[in-house]
Amino acid sequence: MTARKTPQTMKPATAAKKLGVYLDATPAEFQEGVVSRDELNALQADPPDWLRDLRRDGPHPRPVVAARLGVSISGLARAGITDALTTADINQLRSDNPDWLQREREIRAETRMEEQRLRERDAEDGSRR
Template identity: 70%
Template sequence: MTSHQNTQTMKPATAAKKLGVYLEATPAEFQEGVVSRAELVALQTDPPQWLLDLRRDGPHPRPVVADRLGVSIAGLARGGVTEALTTEQIEELRSENPEWLPRERATQAEVRKEAARLEEKKADEAAQSRDTRS
């Protein structure tokens, strides 16, 4: 009995998400095909020019926009940003510094601080649990 190795593939939307790019801005052949795991690895390790350009100039998907602005995706929505933005548009937002941006950055900083506190608490509890069993 021989074993057949199936090539795992993913939809273009999944591949675009893993690559951190906006699907609608990718070439038509990328959008219309399927991407194998090997192709994804190749795109990650040796990106073609179109991928380099997209990562540099955009348009960027909302998770990337949020990360570059230092806010959450929900914070973007509260600020009225619901579409993909180019690097230039992100820089314009930074320089304009609309009222919502510092507020959402502060909110995001608090969320991260709380997550770090909870992680530290969890680690302390795990250490105490190990110490009591010893």
């Protein structure tokens, strides 16, 4: 007798995170149920209209906002941005280019350069051994 496999499921918050959308903006039926791995794969492969609209127009969760602005999530918090933003909001911030955004982009660039330097140093140390 073989054991029946139960489908792997996840909470809506986890599925929304994997889809890169803001959970509160998803349809009620998505928020109230569980999402199987197969359903998630289907949503990713052939997104319904609501998912395409959310990805295009938002509101977007903080990781997506941070990525689109070129800053870290911590940088958003330092700037006082804790809510989800729409694509229009993000584009407005880009065009306004406030001081905090310039500063956070510089910090992000410096952080990436330092991370790259450390990776190169570690690779060099590893090749010496």
